[in-house]
Every structure is written in C-alpha cells, then in structure tokens.
Amino acid sequence: MKITRSMVLVSSDPLSLQRGSLEIYRRFQEKLESYQLAEEVALSTITDVGNTEASPVVVIYPEAVIYGPVQPENVDRLVSEHLYKGHIVEEMLVPKRHLPSRMAWLQSRKGSLPAQQRILLARVGKIDPENIEDYILHDGYQALAKALSKMTPQQVIEEISKSGLQGRGGAGFPTGRKWSFVASAPGNKRYVICNADESEPGTFKDRVLLESDPHAILEAMIIAGYAIHAQEGYIYIRGEYELSQKRFLKAIEQAHEYGFLGKNILGSNFDFEVHLHSGAGAYVCGEETALIESIEGKRGEPRSRPPYPTTHGLWGQPTLVNNVETLANVPPILLHGAEWYRRFGTPSSPGTKVFTILGNVNATGVIEAPMGITLREVINIYAQGMKNGAAFKLAQTGGSSGSLIPASLQDTPLDFDSPRKAGVSLGSGALLICDDNTCVVDLVKVLLRFFRFESCGKCTPCRIGTQRCYETIRAITEGGGQLSDLDGLLRLAEQMERLSNCGLGQTAAVPIRDMLKHFRTEVEAHIRLGICPTGICRMVPEDETAELIENQMV
Amino acid sequence: MKDQSTKDLPIAAIVEAAIEKHGTNYDAFIPILLEVNKAVGYIPLHALKEIRLRVRAPEDGIFVNEGRLYSLSSFYHMLSTKPRGRHVVIFCESAPCHVVGGRQVWQALKENLGLKAGETSEDGKWSLVTTSCLGTCGVGPVVVVDDEIYGNVTPEQVPEILARYE
Amino acid sequence: MPLINSPQDLRRVREETLQKRLLQNQASRIQIIVSMDTPAIAAGARETMQAILEFIEEEKLNHILVKKTGNLGFDSWKPIVQVVINSQSPVTYRKVSPTVARRIMEEHVVGGKVVQEHAIHF
C-alpha cells in the first residue's frame, strides 16, 4: 500500500473546459501512469476557481502552487519536473495579479506536507509514553531548563506572544496575551489549569497527546507556572480517558523522581506541583468556568462572565486555563524561538494544527498539518479518498458545534481567521467527512440529541431550546414535519445563540442554521414529499419515547 | 439487582478508603463519588450519608449536605443514582460513530439484549446505556462493556461480544 | 534528593541514557514496536501483543526487544506494528491481527522477508 502524497486539481469551470481542460486532465492521467505515480498522486477536478485570465489552471498540493494558463503539452513537464523530481516550475506559475481572491490566499500559505514537519506530534509514535528516559532523549525538558536558567518569566511570556500562538481549545484566543493577563492580575495565589476534558464529538487530539507524549504537556504546564508565578497546577482529564489518566499520573511520578516537579526545580528556586483531577462525564465541563466549578466540587455549570478566570478563577484566584494542544506548542516555541514557529501556517494563524479525520473516508485518525490546509486536501491526500469511492457530500468541522460544509466550500482554508470570513469553523479540529449516504436531517438530529443530553440545564434558552429543536427535527425525520417548523427552528436558533449563558447553547444553533442554508431542498423534501432522499430516515414515528426520558446514564 | 447485594458491601470502608486517597476538601467530593460508583456500580443513598459524616467540617469551612452530594451524582453521567446490571453495555451515540454504521450496531444491541436505552434486564445481568463520544471514533462504531472497549464493531459481532460475559 | 538538580545534570543524564540505549541496541538487533493507545486496544492490540510475546517465548528469541508506543499511524490501520532490524528504517504493518502477527514474526523477523500485503510504504 502506498500513501498519497500529492494532489493535482485541474480547473474545469466552463471557461477552462472551453479552453481544453479535459484534455489536460486526460494527459495527467496518462503521464501519471507512465511515471508510475498514479497511486501516490490523487487527480481531481475543481470547478469553483472563479474566472481568471490564467484559466485553465492546475493546482498542485501539498505545496499549494498554481500553474496557469496550462496547455495540454505542458503536462509532461509538470509531471516530470514537479511531481517526479519535486522542483517547482517557476516560469509556469500564475502571476499573483491574475488570481481571483479566493485562490490568492494559497500564495500566503507556507509549509508543505506535515509528515515531514511534525511539531506537536514529533515524538508521538516514536517514544514509549511511560518512559521518561525516552522523553529526555528526544529533547525532553530542554525547554524547561532553558526557561529556568536563561529566561525571566517576562521573557517567556514575550516569546509566546511573539510566536502568535492561539488557543487550540476552540476559541483561538492569543495565548501570550492570556498569560500576561494572569501574570499581572492581583492575587495571593495563582493556578495553571490544563483543560483535558476533551468531549467534543469527533475530537481526540488531546487524548493522542496525553496517551503518547504525556511529559510534553507536563513540561509545558511547569513552564506556564514559571511564567505566571504559579506554584500549583491542575490537569482536568475527562473520566472516560482512563489510559490518559494512568499515563499522566505515571508522568507526574517520574517527574518528581527526576526533579522536574517539587521544590527548587533544576536549582532555580522555583517550586511547582501538579494534581490530576478526573472528570466524571459532562461535556460542559470543558467550558473553562464549568471546569473550575467542577474542580471545586460543584455541578459543572458555567459561571457568569465577567469576571473571567484570568482574574477570578479557581478558588477565586487568577487562573490560567489552556487546552492540552495549546500547551504542547510551548516547549518547541521556547526551544526553537518564535521566529522559527512563525515559519509554519498562515501569517494570521501561525503554527500547525492537529486535526482528527473521521467518517466515510479510507483513513481515519489524527494528522498534524499547517494551518490553512483545505478540506479537499484533507480528503484526498491525508484521508486517502472517500470510502468505497462514494461521493463527498458534506463535512462537519470543529465537532458538534462546528459548521456543516457542503462540497462547494471545500477549498476554503481551515484556520482561525477564515471562519469569520467564510463561515468555516475550525473549532477543535475535528473533521467529520460524510458521503452521499448521509441524510443531513438525520445527522443534525444526532447532533441536537447530543446538545440536549449535554446541556447543563442552568439557563433556560439552552435547556429548553435544545430540547425543542431536537423534537422538531425528530418530527421531520418521522414524517411529521411542517414547513412552518423551519422558520420556528431558525427563530429558536437565534434565541439560543443570543441568550444562552455559555458556548454550548450558543453554538448548538450553528448546525441548524447551516443545514437550512446549504441543504434546504433536502429538508423540504422530507416535509413536502414525505420521503428521505437518501433513504435513511424511516419517515414513521419511532417508539423512542422511553429512550427520551430514560436515555441518561443517571 | 445490585440493590440487595449492596447491603453486604462495606460502604463505610469504601468511603473511608476513598477519603484516605483524596482527602476531605471540596475538590475531593467528585473523586470520592467516582470511587464509590466504581466499587458499588452506583451511588446508594446511604453512601451519601457516609460521605457527609466524614467530610463535613464546619470548623475548616467545609459545609456539605446529602442534597448537594446527590445533585452531583445526578449531574455527572459517569455517576449513577440507580442500580445497574452486573455488566454495563455503553454505546457511543455521537455523530462520528453514527455515520460509520453506529445506527445498525445500536439496533443489534437493543435486539440482542431485549433492552432499550437506560434499562436494566430483569435478571440483573445487563444494563444498556448510551454515551456521548468517547474519543475513539477513529475506530468507530464503539461499544464499551464494563472496562473493555471494542472498536470497528459490526452488527454481526454484537452477539459474539456479549457472549464473552457471564 | 531527585536525580536532576540543574541543567548540567539534565545534560549528563541525557548523555548517559544515550550510551545506555546504544548498548541496548547492539544487544538486541531486532526491535518490535506495538502501538498501544485506546483505539489500538479497541481494535485488538492487546491480543496482537500477546501473540508476539507468545511467539518469542515459543521460539526462544530472547534477543528481540518488544516496545510499546502511543499513537502510530492512522486509527483505521490499527493494530499497527513496526519491525526494526539492525537499526534500519522501520517497516510498518497495518491491521495486524494475532494471525498476521505470527506471520510477520515467521516471515519477516525470522525469515527476513517483508510481508507485503500488510506493509505500509510511506
């Protein structure tokens, strides 16, 4: 079995077709065969490049270079030079001024295939996670030693700020800024909390890091403690992650033995302790204030903000809450410098991101890729294409609360900047890819069942809103929907978004809105024609009443 | 069901051991409840009293009543307030597992066990519950039986998996 | 007293560990690395590991070092096993059931021939 390593996209919009792009596609097929690259290079067409003087264009990933205008007779050169030898054919590149803006962003992207440039997952799969010696051999605790012996806490924060690191827990808040808020907040004690309550459906990047490289997270927590003048840290790992907890506890124990935790760490007069706190099964505890409530022995109900945890966190003291993946970035940044880190990703979202790929694709699991990759690349290069050759229908990015992306938006870059522009949320980095055997109404029903189940019940818009949305959508899948329900859904969605106390209720509206924006015809078919176009929904009332009430692990 | 047998279990000793490990501060409440749930299978009401008697310490500023402990037990999904069967079958019902065949596996589980979500069988052998994503979706659909996790489950494998449990 | 009390100590421990590892690698020419994280275990990695250990026991191949690691490759390939012979670049196998594991041990580890159907070429 060979791994796909590149992807070639041939534009096939009407203008390109007119200018002979079919012939280009055919030539590529031929040439890839004759160079025996057909298995390693995915070939596909792209219809939404937009009109450009440079049509027809050919885009080659992972380098993300755009050639054009391409003639059929150029194909041989592109295959032999670029794909076979790996040299970019400079003189055939499209001049930037000829590119429509939706393609131009590609030029600003840096970096290539992640297999060669793993930062966060550098040690994952190379070391024994329960062996501290393995970690030390692979640069382990070097960043801590550097910070403690050569840098002041202020310098550590400055370096993190300069790197442009953004929080990977979902919101993308600049990490350096958060650290300096906590460091300067008044209080007699400060805390570092590592948020490892990863419960967003389809997200397991934090589990991979904790199970495969726990010392890296521990090292980052100690560095964070040094930077913000804290003596104590908590890691809140969800209760279901037993293996992560076991491995992290072991890491804490070994770090004590070696002197990375405890008093006077590495002779620097800095003391630090880390406690592991297990979650007990509640998605909402991933929200930072609910998490703090949970550590304090209460129900995990989010607090009203402000005040934020940066000033009033655990036990009312200034508290730094960071996601596992965010922290995993810290040691490499300190070790190699902010300049080095900024070489990856896009200018506005530097660095790499760990994505989890799921659904109806050939390869599921975790990858590390530069910020700004596109869904099309993910499907064709990393995920090895759709399973059983089925057609791609939609993807959900960022877990349950993420947006639903139809096939027409699959060239939008995934970074923290573009969601705001194009409506693709990166969120937790989960990419659920669905083929055309997926019914969008059925999918949204499952998503809302999740929100309904996980709503903490503190605020009414979320508690009742998720329930009502679920009921309405379930009625549609059972043949009992009305057209007026759709407006009702949108109204409810808006109320949840505006009035909910925390992100759970606010984002529950996103899938509903996206469903009605991109797939309204499919929804209406359920209602007007009484059929499910994919044949998934049974369109008869199902006896799940018992489940509705009992479907709790209470 | 487990309810009768818990009378014989040394609840007091279980609570004592949990306190030994986690202390009696506020941040110990949930860990203690987790330990009780693990040892007993659920949280019986009289365990709440045992916990309250041991952790409440007004002189140290720690106040707690059984109501608060019960409200914790009912909030967190991993804590159960109802007795469970000897074996608990947990099915992941989140979207990633759902789209890769979870629906069919769920049907098979319900048919094979003759239970609906949240139910416990008459003979006290099985409980069937659902959960949100377990972070193992890369090998979905996922089913957990007691402490064992099974990935890539197909409807055909369901009887085979269940047969491993006495 | 902890083992490491200064950055210098850390450097020394690292050097010593490196030396130790070199000796270890010389002693065991063959290393087998099994991915052991939750998805791997859910897909049957424990049984795979068991099969490998049993084979080593039966055939008395004591010079083989079996190690575990965390996540390795895609979840859909799990259980995943890597074979490293003479510190050359590793051969990675996917979907290694206990039966496949025994085959890899016989054909590759003992016989020196890669089991192509299960090998992944990066």
Ligand SMILES: Cc1cc2nc3c(=O)[nH]c(=O)nc-3n(C[C@H](O)[C@H](O)[C@H](O)COP(=O)(O)O)c2cc1C
């Ligand atoms: C409902 C909800 C669930 C959340 N779940 C998580 C989670 O599982 N892990 C996480 O790191 N952040 C989660 N967050 C985000 C946290 O509130 C917080 O923003 C994050 O931990 C900050 O860390 P960062 O700056 O490193 O991203 C969640 C937020 C909401 C509203």
Ligand code: FES
């Ligand atoms: S959706 Fe089932 S484990 Fe994630």
